[in-house]
Structure formats: structure tokens, C-alpha cells
Amino acid sequence: MPRQTSRDLRNESRFEVLHALFTLGPSTRQEIAKHTGLSPATVATLVTQFLSEGVLRIATIEQNTVGRPYERLTIDPGRGRILGIDVAETYVDATVYDVLLQPLGQSQVMLDEHQNGQTYVVDGIVRAIDAAIADGGTTRAQITGVGVSMPGQVRPDAGVSVFAPNWDWHDVTIEALLAERLGLPVYVDNPLKAIALSELWFGVGRTTKSMAVVNLGTGVGAGIVIDRALLRGETNNAGEWGHTLLQLDGRLCRCGRRGCVEAYLGVCGLQTTLAEIDPDHPALREAQQPGFVAAVADGLTRGDSALAELARRTSHYLAAALGDLVNLLNISHITLTGWTTAALSEWLIPAVRSELPDHVLPGSLPDLTVEASKVPGNPVALGMAAFSLEQFLGTLGLASKASLPATGRRLRSPV
Amino acid sequence: MPRQTSRDLRNESRFEVLHALFTLGPSTRQEIAKHTGLSPATVATLVTQFLSEGVLRIATIEQNTVGRPYERLTIDPGRGRILGIDVAETYVDATVYDVLLQPLGQSQVMLDEHQNGQTYVVDGIVRAIDAAIADGGTTRAQITGVGVSMPGQVRPDAGVSVFAPNWDWHDVTIEALLAERLGLPVYVDNPLKAIALSELWFGVGRTTKSMAVVNLGTGVGAGIVIDRALLRGETNNAGEWGHTLLQLDGRLCRCGRRGCVEAYLGVCGLQTTLAEIDPDHPALREAQQPGFVAAVADGLTRGDSALAELARRTSHYLAAALGDLVNLLNISHITLTGWTTAALSEWLIPAVRSELPDHVLPGSLPDLTVEASKVPGNPVALGMAAFSLEQFLGTLGLASKASLPATGRRLRSPV
Ligand SMILES: [Zn+2]
Ligand SMILES: [Zn+2]
Numbered sequence: 010m011p012r013q014t015s016r017d018l019r020n021e022s023r024f025e026v027l028h029a030l031f032t033l034g035p036s037t038r039q040e041i042a043k044h045t046g047l048s049p050a051t052v053a054t055l056v057t058q059f060l061s062e063g064v065l066r067i068a069t070i071e072q073n074t075v076g077r078p079y080e081r082l083t084i085d086p087g088r089g090r091i092l093g094i095d096v097a098e099t100y101v102d103a104t105v106y107d108v109l110l111q112p113l114g115q116s117q118v119m120l121d122e123h124q125n126g127q128t129y130v131v132d133g134i135v136r137a138i139d140a141a142i143a144d145g146g147t148t149r150a151q152i153t154g155v156g157v158s159m160p161g162q163v164r165p166d167a168g169v170s171v172f173a174p175n176w177d178w179h180d181v182t183i184e185a186l187l188a189e190r191l192g193l194p195v196y197v198d199n200p201l202k203a204i205a206l207s208e209l210w211f212g213v214g215r216t217t218k219s220m221a222v223v224n225l226g227t228g229v230g231a232g233i234v235i236d237r238a239l240l241r242g243e244t245n246n247a248g249e250w251g252h253t254l255l256q257l258d259g260r261l262c263r264c265g266r267r268g269c270v271e272a273y274l275g276v277c278g279l280q281t282t283l284a285e286i287d288p289d290h291p292a293l294r295e296a297q298q299p300g301f302v303a304a305v306a307d308g309l310t311r312g313d314s315a316l317a318e319l320a321r322r323t324s325h326y327l328a329a330a331l332g333d334l335v336n337l338l339n340i341s342h343i344t345l346t347g348w349t350t351a352a353l354s355e356w357l358i359p360a361v362r363s364e365l366p367d368h369v370l371p372g373s374l375p376d377l378t379v380e381a382s383k384v385p386g387n388p389v390a391l392g393m394a395a396f397s398l399e400q401f402l403g404t405l406g407l408a409s410k411a412s413l414p415a416t417g418r419r420l421r422s423p424v
Numbered sequence: 425m426p427r428q429t430s431r432d433l434r435n436e437s438r439f440e441v442l443h444a445l446f447t448l449g450p451s452t453r454q455e456i457a458k459h460t461g462l463s464p465a466t467v468a469t470l471v472t473q474f475l476s477e478g479v480l481r482i483a484t485i486e487q488n489t490v491g492r493p494y495e496r497l498t499i500d501p502g503r504g505r506i507l508g509i510d511v512a513e514t515y516v517d518a519t520v521y522d523v524l525l526q527p528l529g530q531s532q533v534m535l536d537e538h539q540n541g542q543t544y545v546v547d548g549i550v551r552a553i554d555a556a557i558a559d560g561g562t563t564r565a566q567i568t569g570v571g572v573s574m575p576g577q578v579r580p581d582a583g584v585s586v587f588a589p590n591w592d593w594h595d596v597t598i599e600a601l602l603a604e605r606l607g608l609p610v611y612v613d614n615p616l617k618a619i620a621l622s623e624l625w626f627g628v629g630r631t632t633k634s635m636a637v638v639n640l641g642t643g644v645g646a647g648i649v650i651d652r653a654l655l656r657g658e659t660n661n662a663g664e665w666g667h668t669l670l671q672l673d674g675r676l677c678r679c680g681r682r683g684c685v686e687a688y689l690g691v692c693g694l695q696t697t698l699a700e701i702d703p704d705h706p707a708l709r710e711a712q713q714p715g716f717v718a719a720v721a722d723g724l725t726r727g728d729s730a731l732a733e734l735a736r737r738t739s740h741y742l743a744a745a746l747g748d749l750v751n752l753l754n755i756s757h758i759t760l761t762g763w764t765t766a767a768l769s770e771w772l773i774p775a776v777r778s779e780l781p782d783h784v785l786p787g788s789l790p791d792l793t794v795e796a797s798k799v800p801g802n803p804v805a806l807g808m809a810a811f812s813l814e815q816f817l818g819t820l821g822l823a824s825k826a827s828l829p830a831t832g833r834r835l836r837s838p839v
Contacts, residue, residue: 162787171787219658231752235650242754243634246787253748256672257741266747266783326672332681333668337646337752339657368681372577372586372661 022047026055032215035068035081056082084108089153092138093394095387096159098122098175103137104390105145112386114145125176131186153401154194156393159183163199164245196400201248203392204346205232205239210395212344212384219340226347227298229271255330273326282322287315306352324360332368339373344382354381437462441470447630450483450496471497499524504568507553508809510802511574513537513590518552519805520560527801529560540591546601568816569609571808574598578614579660611815616663618807619761620647620654625810627799628757635757636749640764642713644686670745688741697737702730721767739775747783754788759797769796
């Protein structure tokens with residue numbers, strides 16, 4: 010049974026002080042102690058260390074009613090810059106943040122989905138990074154770390170893209186490739202882990218113990234949080250809700266299996282459903298997935314009856330598939346994210362809320378919440394920046410038990 | 425973010441020393457230190473405390489090659505007796521154990537499934553307990569605790585049977601009712617949590633980090649272990665894999681939903697499948713479920729072709745439904761338990777192993793193991809005795825973070 014050493018405990022206390030400042034904004038030592046449950050003496054000691062390390066600075070000095078001065082502390086935003094990168098099959102989104110994870114600049118580079126070379130993809134990432142750095146008015150020298158979300162299966166502890174189906178990549182040491190090109194610390198992970206972390210830091214995860222952050226886009230999946238910790242699984246592959254069953258022996262999924270949730274709720278799944286309803290529907294003539302989703306949203310606004318039936322069936326599939334997550338995990342919160350959510354949430358979410366009780370065991374239903382994520386910006390890029398920030402804090406002797414993989418040992422991928 | 429205090433840490437160290445002795449058998453201080461990762465000094469201090477409290481005793485004194493004597497320690501089996509009770513809709517199984525969880529005596533009392541009164545059920549439990557105590561040659565005065573698994577939804581932190589569908593029980597304070605009748609400390613939980621704990625203590629959980637313990641019987645469900653801790657969920661309802669989808673809008677399940685795994689893999693589900701294959705099959709004339717399952721096993725041995733088709737379809741359903749567990753949770757081990765498993769594992773398990781790769785994402789497949797549980801005896805009773813033992817150790821200032829619910833506060837059920 011693995012245990013925390015007293016050193017882990019101290020590091021976790023340090024992390025909590027910083028995390029409290031992310032959550033609360035500029036705060037007094039008393040407020041930090043109250044929020045974290047740490048003793049005032051411990052908080053005072055840690056704050057003194059942080060001030061001497063330049064991690065924190067004094068934001069304001071105020072006086073209380075009896076005229077005694079007190080200080081509000083904040084993480085020093087001048088301490089460095091962090092990059093969060095969302096690499097998908099067709100684009101690279103790069104955002105540069107300050108250490109409070111406020112966005113400073115952004116860029117997007119399109120990738121040709123028919124190119125799969127490592128050099129081609131790495132070049133695209135580097136171009137996106139350089140453009141974001143320029144957009145943010147900063148320099149590579151100011152960057153303290155880069156968090157990169159890669160599609161497919163990723164082993165962050167090894168820095169390896171184990172398998173990227175679209176590119177047919179196997180065991181590509183992407184972290185080392187990028188670190189060498191950039192001369193910067195790089196952390197790689199997969200987008201389900203990134204959306205979960207951004208929801209933990211900036212969404213409902215700030216106040217909930219367990220949740221699923223459900224991505225609806227080309228692919229579908231869930232970032233799962235149990236007892237405030239990311240569920241990674243044995244090989245960092247947990248959360249593949251898109252490849253659980255909706256319909257045994259049903260539609261062929263791109264993973265090769267039949268009947269997966271993704272074959273009904275991924276954008277291709279929506280197209281298949283619409284083709285079942287009306288094979289000649291004009292929305293099906295959109296060549297690109299984003300165009301299709303936009304056409305569906307437009308048509309729903311106009312009262313198109315075939316699209317209303319598409320929304321009805323899609324909500325039914327979604328309610329059923331979310332019900333499985335709740336029955337298995339007994340989580341209290343589901344947030345939806347991804348570009349299908351962004352376009353269609355006003356049609357999907359009320360219908361899902363109304364049908365969900367038919368799919369959930371009574372004991373898991375009270376207080377169950379389903380809503381669109383309120384995390385701002387690109388949640389994948391933000392989550393990756395948060396991972397990178399945690400890595401940076403780790404170099405200061407900090408570590409978060411909640412999200413970091415296998416702290417202290419870097420397994421070379423055993424897969 | 426909840427933290428361990430140093431007191432939690434010390435208690436967990438105490439628990440680990442005892443748990444090491446369960447796992448290793450009689451051991452030296454050095455062996456305990458090696459197994460737990462605790463320092464030799466910490467182990468020596470804790471062992472001295474345990475010896476003075478009478479929790480441990482010296483099993484043997486041996487000499488090493490240079491003639492220096494060393495002691496092997498063991499948990500004092502004379503310290504008390506523990507009861508583990510498996511309450512199902514149709515029977516109560518009671519087993520009395522020593523504090524090493526070796527069974528000493530056992531009894532079974534049948535319940536009339538048409539009776540649902542609290543007094544009737546409590547009487548049945550008390551009769552089973554008294555018979556087990558007599559069979560074990562012990563007395564109520566020697567019993568240090570009783571762990572009782574109740575069907576349906578249970579809140580162990582409140583001691584309440586929140587909902588037992590078969591009996592139409594709502595918010596029955598079963599722990600208090602039993603504690604009053606027995607004059608003994610009672611701990612209640614549900615069978616999915618019990619089978620997971622018994623597998624953690626006595627099965628593959630001793631060496632794995634994550635697993636699902638899958639029960640196949642009248643009902644089906646999974647005890648889930650993540651990072652060596654029981655997954656309880658927000659209201660202790662996690663693990664209801666039996667009520668995740670196999671087939672959207674498929675067979676009606678007894679939970680009221682359509683298409684649940686249980687409607688295909690519970691015993692009624694097997695009967696439905698056989699009726700689809702051959703509605704006149706003689707096995708369907710068995711009035712009771714155990715008789716049906718026994719008839720299926722007999723017929724398979726004789727080469728009955730309809731039953732071979734039943735085994736084929738059932739294995740297909742099981743492989744698909746287990747694939748969902750793996751894709752979502754990325755666990756490394758699945759063990760099967762329950763009386764359908766006991767009767768049919770030789771037909772189901774090889775077929776499931778062969779089909780599972782078709783359902784599991786490649787990255788989650790390496791090292792994935794599916795096998796029948798090797799936990800001896802009734803795993804529900806054993807797991808409940810283990811919970812009760814943890815409670816007893818808790819009264820000695822011990823606690824296991826891994827399995828106890830909400831230590832320190834007893835929520836009155838908010839559901
Ligand atoms: Zn799939
Ligand atoms: Zn059901």
C-alpha cells in the first residue's frame with residue numbers, strides 16, 4: 010500500500026496554498042488557512058518561503074477595523090509564462106498564459122490530415138507556439154514550460170505518444186522531440202486528462218468531489234474525477250466512455266468495435282443519424298464536420314423538423330450513455346464540453362436533463378447536475394497549461410497528488 | 425482539497441502493519457518494514473504498542489545464521505471473534521471468524537421472499553448469527569463486531585438501508601435495529617463493496633492497484649478498486665455495472681430501464697436468452713434460479729446444443745460488457761464471482777478471454793487479466809467481516825483510508 014511520506018505531505022501543503030490563491034484570488038494568510046484547513050502557523054511558514062523564492066508577492070496591504078495592517082498575497086504573475094497546446098488531427102491551437110493562467114496570446118495552425126510525419130507535426134506545433142508567443146508579446150526565454158495535448162494514447166510519465174490512430178504513430182517520443190526543438194520543459198498528456206484538469210481548476214471541480222467532463226466533438230470521451238483526483242487508469246487510458254456500448258452489435262465505430270457511444274454521439278454519428286432520418290438533408294452536403302454542426306444549429310433555430318428529430322434521437326443516446334457513467338461511478342456532476350456542445354447545448358441539455366432520471370438508479374440521482382462547462386477558452390490548452398504549471402511548481406519542490414502521474418519516477422512505457 | 429493530518433498518517437501506518445501481517449502471515453519486524461515501506465524504527469515502535477495492547481503476540485522466536493534470536497509476530501487470534509453476514513432476498517448466510525479472518529463456524533437461514541417486514545428480516549439475521557456462533561463454538565460475548573451486507577442501496581456512514589427494492593424498504597435504520605437486538609457493534613454495507621474488500625484482502629487485490637470484482641448471480645454488479653481504494657461514489661452506489669447499457673431500448677430490466685447488462689447476464693437474463701433459443705428447453709422448467717443454473721451446467725457437460733448456444737451468447741454479452749469496464753476505467757484485473765460464475769466459469773471464462781480483445785482499446789489490453797475469483801468461502805460474508813475488523817481496529821485508533829467511509833463523521837443519510 011503506497012503511503013505519503015512527510016515530504017509528500019509538506020509538498021502537498023505548499024501546492025494547496027498556491028491552489029487556494031488560484032481559487033480565491035489575492036488572499037490573506039487567514040483566508041488561505043481557512044480555505045486549506047492548514048494551521049495558521051503552517052501557512053505563515055510556507056508564505057514566507059514562497060515570498061523569498063519569488064513565487065508569491067504582496068498584492069495589497071490593507072487595514073482592518075482596529076487599524077492593524079494585513080497583507081493580501083498573490084502568485085507573482087511576472088514569474089513566467091506557460092504554453093498550453095491542443096494538438097488535434099487537423100489543427101494545433103496554442104495559447105500563452107501567465108502563471109495565473111490568464112491568456113496573453115493565442116494562435117492556430119492548420120494541419121493537413123493526410124500528412125503524418127513526425128517532423129511535419131512537430132513543425133506545426135513549433136509554428137503555433139512561435140505565433141502564440143509573438144501574439145502574447147513575450148519571448149521563448151520567458152516561457153517556463155509547455156503542456157502539449159496529443160490525440161490518442163499518451164504516456165505522460167514516459168513522454169510518449171504510444172498510439173495516435175489517425176497518424177499511425179506508435180511509441181513516438183514526442184516530449185523529447187519537442188523539448189529538443191524548443192529548448193523548453195515539455196509535458197505531454199491526452200485531451201481527456203486536460204479537460205478534466207481545467208474543470209478541476211476553473212470549473213465545477215473547484216467545489217465538487219467527483220465529476221465527468223464529457224467531450225462531444227469528432228471523438229467523444231470523458232475526463233473523470235474521483236475524490237478530487239484525475240482517474241488515469243493503469244496506462245493513462247481511463248475515460249474512453251466514447252468506446253463503451255450504446256448498442257451491442259450496432260453501428261461500426263472507428264475503433265473497429267460495433268455499437269460504441271462515439272458511433273452515435275461523435276459528429277460522424279450525428280451525420281449517420283441524420284442520414285437515417287432524411288438521407289437527402291442539405292446539412293449532409295457540408296464537406297467539413299464544423300460546417301455540418303453549424304448547419305444543424307442553424308436549422309434547429311429555423312425549426313427544421315428532420316433536425317428536430319436528430320436532436321431528439323441524439324439527446325436520447327446522450328441521456329442513456331450519461332446514465333451509464335452515473336450508474337457505474339455514482340458521480341455528482343457532469344459537464345459537457347467540445348464543439349458539438351458549444352453549438353448544440355441549448356437543444357441537447359434540457360432534453361438530457363429531462364430523460365436522465367429514466368436511466369439513473371434512484372440512489373444516484375439526488376443532486377445530480379448536468380450542465381455545459383463554464384471553463385473559458387480552449388479547455389484542452391488551459392488544462393495542459395495547468396499541467397505544465399504543476400510541473401513548474403514541482404521543480405520548486407511542489408507536487409499535486411491530484412493530477413500528476415507517478416511523481417518521482419519516469420517509467421519508460423511498458424506498453 | 426482534503427488532507428491527511430499527521431494523525432491520519434500514523435493511524436494508516438498502524439493499519440499497514442496489521443495488514444502486512446494478514447498478507448504475509450507471521451513475520452519479523454524487518455519483513456514488515458520491507459513490505460510496508462515504513463522505517464524499521466517506526467515498525468519497532470508500533471509493534472511495541474501493539475504487543476502492549478494485546479493486538480499482536482509473538483508467534484515464534486528463531487535464530488539467524490549467526491545465532492541472534494529474532495521474533496515472528498502475529499495478530500493474536502484469541503483477541504476476539506467477528507461475524508460476517510450476507511443478507512440476500514432469499515437467505516441469510518452467517519460466518520464467524522477469528523481476527524485473522526479464518527472461518528470458525530457457519531450457518532444459513534432461508535428467508536421467505538414474500539415477507540418484507542423489518543422484524544421478520546431482523547429475526548432471520550439474528551437466528552443465523554446465533555446458529556453460526558453455536559457452530560463456531562463461541563459465544564456472543566467473544567464477538568467484537570458484526571458486518572452485515574444488505575441488498576440494495578446502503579449508506580454505511582448512516583447505518584441505513586436507503587432502498588431495498590425487493591422488500592420495498594426505504595431508509596430503514598438497520599444498523600441501529602441490529603445493534604440493539606444483538607448488543608454488539610454492527611457495520612452495514614452493500615455486497616459490491618464487500619466482494620471488493622474481500623478481493624483486496626484475500627484475492628488479486630493483494631498485488632494489483634486496480635480491478636473490478638464482478639458478481640454474476642440473480643443480480644449483477646461490480647466492486648471497483650482504483651489505486652487500491654474502494655470506489656464508493658457520492659452516495660455509496662458506485663459499481664452498478666449491471667445497470668449500464670448493453671443494448672439501448674433492449675430487454676426490460678428489473679430496475680425499470682431497458683437494455684441493462686443485468687437483463688442479459690443476471691439469471692433471469694440467461695433464462696430469457698435460452699427461451700429465445702429454445703422456449704421449450706427443459707432447463708426452463710426449473711422453478712428456482714439455482715436449479716436452472718445447475719441444469720445449464722449439467723446440460724453443457726452433456727453437450728446440449730441449445731445450452732451451448734446460450735453459453736456462446738452469454739459469453740458474447742459478458743465480453744462486451746466487461747470491455748466497457750476496461751475502456752472506461754483502464755483497470756488491469758477482472759475477477760468473476762457469484763454463483764453463476766461458480767457454476768459456469770469453465771464455459772464463460774475461456775470464451776470471454778478470447779473475445780475481449782475485440783472490445784478493448786489496444787492501449788488498455790496489455791496485461792489485462794480475467795479470472796474466477798480465488799477468494800475462499802462466501803466473499804460477501806468475508807468482506808463484511810473484514811469491514812467489521814477494520815471498524816474494530818478503528819476503535820483501537822486505527823483506520824484504513826482504503827475502505828472506510830467518511831471516517832470521523834457519521835452523516836445522517838441526505839438522500
Ligand atoms: Zn469505439
Ligand atoms: Zn437495470
